[in-house]
Every structure is written in C-alpha cells, then in structure tokens.
Amino acid sequence: MKMILELSKVGISFETPRGSFEALKEVDLKIGEGEFISLIGHSGCGKSTVLNIVAGLLQATSGGAILDGKEVYEPGPERAVVFQNHSLLPWLTAYENVELAVKRVFKGKKSKAEMREWIEHNLSLVHMSHAMDKRPDEISGGMKQRVGIARALAMQPRVLLMDEPFGALDALTRAHLQDSLMDIHRKLGNTVIMITHDVDEAVLLSDRIVMMTNGPSATIGEVLDVPLPRPRDRLALADDPLFNRCRQRVLQFLYEKQRKVQPISLPIDSKKKNKKEERKHG
C-alpha cells in the first residue's frame, strides 16, 4: 500500500504559566492511502494534539508530519478537518457553509453551475439536501455535524481529519452517521483519521486502531489491525468473534494497561484552562 502520511518522532511541548508541559513524545505512525485510522485514548492524552499537528494547526516541537513526502507546516484544504463541535459559521446556511469551502478549493477549476452541483451532491451524501437553506441554529446537532462532514468532504481532501465527529450525538443518530461515513469511505476511498472515545465505533469503522498512552509525554501504546472484511454490517458484527476480540483488545488496553491513576478532574480542568489560554493568544 502507498504511504500517504508519516508521523516521525513527533513531540510537542506547550508553554504554560507553570512551565513547559510535554504533551506528546516520539509519536511514530505511517498511514497508507485510503486507510481508515482511529485514534483512541483517555481524555486529555493528546489525541486532538496529534490531529492538529497533522492538520497543521499546531507545530510539532520536534519531529514532524510528512504528507506526500512534504513536511506539513501550515493548514490547508487538502487536509480537511471535521471539528469536535462542528464549527459551522453560524451566520451562513448549510449550503453557504459548504459553498465557502468549495469556492476556496475549486475557484477557477469549476464553473458556477458545477460548484452548485458539487455542493448539493455533498450535502446529499450526508442526507442534508432537505435542509440546505437552514442556518446552524435552525438544525439539530446531528445535522450540524453532517454539514461539517459535507463541508470537509466537499474539499476533496487527501486526508480527512475528524475529531470526535459523533461525540455529542445520541446513539441512534450516531449509528446512522457511522453508516453514512462507511458508505462514503467505500465510495470515495479517502484516507481518514478519526478520533473517538467509543470502542465499538473504532472497531466498526477502522482498518487500524491507534491506542495512545496517558499523558504527559503521551505516545502510541499499541496499534491494532482490524481485519474485518468490508462492507461491514453492524448487526452481523455484533456476534462476530473477530469483532469481539478486537473490541476486547482495545478495552484491555484502555482499562488495564492505561488505567487512569490520577483523579479524572485534573486534566480536564487544565485542558479548559489551556483552551482559554489558546484563545487569548490566537
């Protein structure tokens, strides 16, 4: 398989008022073209940070991400991001949100009519055609997330980066979106890196599951291959022994090898604070 993205010895430290905080250390990962990778790990371990380094939103302190042989040092539309909280522009309709991205990427390459068609096509991929003219505050959380995915897909990215795309959704919507995502992935063959906290989701969707150790100085603990054949059917898989074995391995990693020792509130707290810091400087 052709390698598309390589993380080599990625480390990152954040400067905080209480000194330097090393979030990641020596993260090494190679990802092949068309692969679906899940990142899993405890809250605050550094999953988003990895994703942001790949996206170019954060600069690694040491090592770096290499995309198609070129080092990544700034964000770009070839690495589309589906953000944890949809991040739609609240003043634009679903259609206009996607349009903003499409206009940026396909300016001069597509005619107006082609763009329109392309936008509508992507919205229909996520089953949002009926609500394209609604604003984010007029649609449900799941719908927003779908528009976010449509926006990312419409950029025709080399790599699709998703940070807990279904985190805030109810189980039904979530299952529905997972199915859509599998569908799209099969049709388009994108390379996907997805962060998730949901073990079932990781096993169902991924080709490989990357499990991260707890921070500080988090790194990759284990990588699990999921050799389940595609297309996958969630109902059939429920009784599949291979599926359950994979599931078991991930659970073991999370709840035995990387059991949280410190009280859970601390890292969450510090994360909130850090987000605030980030805003101030941004």
Next chain:
Amino acid sequence: MSSITMPGWIEPYLSVVKGEASRAQVAQLLRQIGLPVLGLLTFIFLWHIAAQRIDTSLGKFPGPSDVSQQVSTLYAEHKAGRAKEKAFYQRQEVRIEDRVAADPDYVPVRRDYTGSPTFFDQIITSLITVMCGFLVASVIAIPLGIVIGLSTSVHAATNPLIQLFKPVSPLAWLPLVTMVVSAVYVSDDPMVAKSFVVSMITVSLCSLWPTLINTSVGVTSVSQDLVNVSRVLRLGWAEHVRKIVIPSALPMIFTGLRLSLGIAWMVLIAAEMLAQNPGLGKFVWDEFQNGSSQSLGRIMVAVLTIGLIGFLLDRTMLGLQRWLVWDKQSAQR
C-alpha cells in the same frame, strides 16, 4: 379555519375580540398593554399633582395640560413660519424681477429663507447632525476596532489612549473643537455651517468609544474554532476579515453602535446648548434664556421630544440589528 396566516402577536387580540379568549390570554393581554398604560397614566397623574406644587419664578411647573397646549402652540408657530417662508419667496421673486429690469446683466440668485427655524426645523437639524456625527464615528470606529481586535500589538499601543479619551465629556471637547474648526475650516462659501461641523465632530468624538471598544472585543473573541476553519481553508487576510471576523463580531459591533447612538444623541443636545449650534439643544437654551411664562412648558415639550426621539433612534437601531445580524439572541431588548 381560514387559510390566511396571521402574525403571531395578533392572535390573542383576535380571540379576545371574538370572545373566545381563555383567562390566561386575557391576563397576558392585560400584562402587555394594561401595565404600560397604567404606568403612563400614573406618571401623568403624579406629574400633574407635582407640577401644581412646584412654584418657580416663572410660574408653576408645567403640567401635562400646559405641555399639550404648548405642543399646539409650537405647531401653530411652525405653520406660521411656513406661511412667512412662502411670502418671503414671493417677495424675492418680485425683487429679482425688478432688479433684472434695472440691471439686465444680473444673473438671479435665489436665496434660502432667512426666518428663524421652528421647533420642528430644530428637530430635523438635530437629527441630521446626530446622524452625520454618528456616521463619522462609525466609519472611524469600526475599521479601527477591527484592526485593534486583530492585532495584539496595536491593541497594546492604543488601549491606554482609548481608556484616556473614553471618559471625556463633550463639554471638555467643545472649546477645543470650536477653536480648531475655526482655524482649519476656512472657506468663503462653506458647504456646511461651521456650527454644524463643530457639533458633528463633538458628537463623533464622544460617541466613537463604545463602537470602537465593542468592535475590538467582538473581533478578539471570534471563536478559535472559526479561526481554525479559516486557517484550514487558507483564507487570505482580507477574506478572513470579511468572511469570518466581521460577521462573527457583528452582534458586538451592533451593541456598540446602539450605545454610541444613545451617547451621540445625549452629547448632541449638550453640545448644541453649549455651542449655540442650531438644534433642539439650542431651542432649550433659548427658551431658558427667554424666561417667559411659557418657557418652562416649551422646554418640557422639548424634553419629552428628546426622550421620544432617543427612544425611537434606539428602536431603529434595534430593528436594523434584528434585520442584519444573524445572532437574534443579541438583539433581544
């Protein structure tokens, strides 16, 4: 039922009219109309009582009836003024004819009416001045606020200045503005009167700050997620500002604009009073100086008018905000 859709607020009234209102609906109606009306009536009653008890050297304090009487007097004066204006123009035509007959080379110039402005003219003057001052302030404050919000170094450099000038009252600016305008704005045939320029600049100087500060805060607090979206899309600086920063700061900008307009209106009245620039402020001052038995009533009319216009200006801005801003929450009251 009929297929015509009614605006929501009409419904309870309709049902009351039709006699099918529930008790809850009637109660709601009472709250919506009854309480404000009750408040107003109580105010007028208390005002009436209080007015009778306050003796000034110009007679009793004007009560509601004096004020309503003054309103009609002012209106009558306005109409008389208009009649005089018409006569003025007629006389002018005759005079021009005579002159052309005596002096065939004369190129007739028609002069504007020279009579004194009526109360209603003063209202218009004040409105024009406040709008111009407010526009100038906005044209300066919004772009500047955006730049300050975007750049931490510009913010650091300008913040002390903003804090320093923000609390300065118009009364303090006025002499400086007057002198500077007199020195700088010299022309034989000025397009607009100096006094207009003075009030306008004073209004701008004082009303600039809320817009400036709110804009910069609005820009600073653009959500990091949206900034990331812009980075992923690699939007250029101008596009970033246009597509992300301004729309997302718009609710704050409007909040600032509303505050600014309120201040502009208050400042204008003070500036007109102090600088003797035409407008409602000058009307109040002139009436105070007149010290006639009607003066207080007329001033009271002006006071109520000033309040009413201030209220209407605010409502207009609110309407504009509701219409233009995506964040309906920010335009609630």
Next chain:
Amino acid sequence: MRMSWGKLRTAAKACAAICALTITSLSVAEVGYPEKEELKFGFIKLTDMAPLAIAYEKGFFEDEGLYVTLEAQANWKVLLDRVIDGQLDGAHMLAGQPLGATIGFGTQAHIITAFSMDLNGNGITVSNAVWDEMKKHVPMKDGKPVHPIKADALKPVVEKYRAEGKPFNLGMVFPVSTHNYELRYWLAAGGIHPGYYAPAKGDTSGQLKADVLLSVTPPPQMPATMEAGTIYGYCVGEPWNQQAVFKGIGVPVITDYEIWKNNPEKVFGVSKEWADKYPNTHIRVVKAMIRAAQWLDENNNANRPEAVKILAKPNYVGADAEVIANSMTGTFEYEKGDKRSVPDFNVFFRYNATFPYYSDAIWYLTQMRRWGQISDTKPDSWYTETAKKVYRPDIYAIAAKELIAEGKVKAADFPDFASEDGFRPPQKEFIDGVEYNGRTPNAYLESLKIGLKAKDKM
C-alpha cells in the same frame, strides 16, 4: 467691445466705492448692489436689539437686497468671537466691545462700527434683602423714594456685609460692557470702590482694591443668578430688570438714564476686514437699520406696542410681552407698583441716537483707563485716533444721505454732515455732575474722584 464695457463697469464700481468712502464728497454717489447678499447677524436677548428685529420684520433689509438671518448668541464673548472668525457678518455689540477688541483688551481684533443702536436702556437692580436695608438710607417723599437713588444709600449696606466677612457680589454682563462702566460710575459716585483691572499683570478680574466684587453673568441669566444668591444685584439691559420685578425677586434702583442722561449704549459692530471687503453691503445694512430706528421712535413712540409684540417672539427677546412693554413703552417699574414715566428710557432714533460720535467712543476709552483696563497713561491724541479707527461716521453719513435722497428720512433728523466733526458738546448730565469733554480725556480723568489718574499705572 464687450471687454471694454466690462472694464468700464468695474472701473465705475471702484470709483463709486472710493467716492462712497469719502465723507466730504459733495454729491452722493449711488451705492452699488451688495457684494454679499446672505448675511447672518448675532444678537443678545435684550430689548435694544430691536433695530435688527425691526429691520428684518419690516423688510428694510430686503429692501436693500439683503437676506439676513438673525441668531441669538449665548453671551457677549461668543458673539464677539463669532464676528471675529466670520461665523457672523455682524452683531449687536456693547459699545465697549469694538473699542476693547481693537486696542487688544481681551480678544484682539479690529472691529468697527458705523451705527449706534440706542441710548440708555439699562438699569441696576438689587435683591429684595439688599433693598430692604438700602431703603432706610434713601430719602423719601410722599411715601416714595426720591429718585435718582445714589449709591450713597448702598454704601452702609456694603460696609455691613464686609464687616460680617461676606463679599458683596454684583453682576455685570461683560468686562467692556456699558453695564460694567455704568455700575462702576454709579458705585464710585457714591464712594464705593468697584476695583481695578491689571491686564499687564494678568489680572482681568477687575477686583483689585474693590469694596464690591463685580463679575460677569450673561444678561438673560441675571435674575436666576440673583435668585440663587450668587450675586446681590446687577446692572443689565431690559427686560431683565423688569423681569426681577415681575418675578418678585429684586428691585431696580436706578436706570442708566439717571446715571448719564442719553448715554450711548449698543452699537452694530462688524470686523474691519469684513467692512473693507463688502463696503456696499455695509452701507446698505446701516441704511436698513437707520430706517428701523426711525420706525421705532416714529410719531412719539407710536409703534412701540407693535415692536413689543415682535420682540416677545421666542426667536428674539422671548420674554413675556408685558415685561418688555414695561420699559419699551416709556415707563419703568421700580419697586413693585412704583411705575414711573421714563419716556426716554429707550431711545433708538431721537437725539441723533444712531450717529456714531467719536466723543462717545472716547468716553468708553476714558472708563477703560479709569479702571485699569488700559494699563498706561495715553495722550489725548491717542484717544481721538483710536476712536476714529473704530467709530465710522463716514460710512454712516453715506447711508443717511442715500436715505435722504431716496426720501425715506428727513435731513433735519440728522446732524449737518458738512460741519459735523463727531464730537458732542461737553456734557454735564451725569449723576455726580462732573463735566465730560471728549476732546480732553486726560483732564476728565483727573476730575473723577475714584479711579486711575494720568500718572498711575497698574
């Protein structure tokens, strides 16, 4: 051909302008069309602005092809500043203002006047409390005070206040106002020292060595300021003395007519620059105002009731008509109910009231010197030169002659322009009886008891 016609016309116009400026020219050159037709004049809300209001309302300005806007001003300083910076083309001014500005006391600017707006018209009012104490020292006849009331009656009151450590504050309207000099004259005549100015030392308060403290208050605010207790009395023009009577807050004790009979009061001032730029306009303005003044005094004040109605409009004086009428129709109310006939309280036209006499200017200059506003002693010639710089009877004469030629006024109502030299004969009708001769200002200063003499320097 066309060219030469145009040139000829300009030459003719220039010629007319030059001729117009020479008072001695025998035949009256017809005044050309106004250079500036739209004019804005300022005034202070006082009845003596009447010539302006009448010239406007009766269409005298329009008859001269002038489109005049009249605008009330906040105070005398603002008014003067606006004439200087050109926001106003001209204004109703205190006689001392053009003189003060030209010699550089206060704001420096060359202001001239070719029209004197009125004689008399001011009064001195004291608060009820002061009047109650003052009354004890006023001679009475038939249960009424004998007029004129001298400041001698006020002196014990001032002394009592001073003994109690209370400064005795009085209001006047402007440092170079007629009111300031009249109030000072009355006080000094009664042995009360009103204080010196020392501009050279930066002291423009005018309170050095003062028994009473004089300060500036804009005319329309006088009653309110006295009511608030900030001042115990004031000297101001009408209707603000009568207003005090109506409001029951004070009592006028004397009119300026009794301090100096037929004293010159307000003038119409314009900047020298303006007058040079618009000579025809200036003459035409003066023409309109002479007609207005004549209208005001015509047929033994027959038009005064109508004038009162006009002045009572909110855009002019704006006070209640009864208040204005009290003084404008030949009476003056002192104590409530003590209404006396003072037919010459307001004179707009009779007694050559509108002619700008050099000697009137010089009287104001002597008072400026008397109270230290002019720091150094000046020769008599300086007084005459300064008066001639500011007062312009030459322009007045052209306007008047033009009106005579048009048949709108009678030559008999004016001085004989051929022989008039601008000096009134020596006058004696002052409250202290001291004679004033405009040709000998230094000698006059020596004859006044209180005040700077030639050798003194502030």
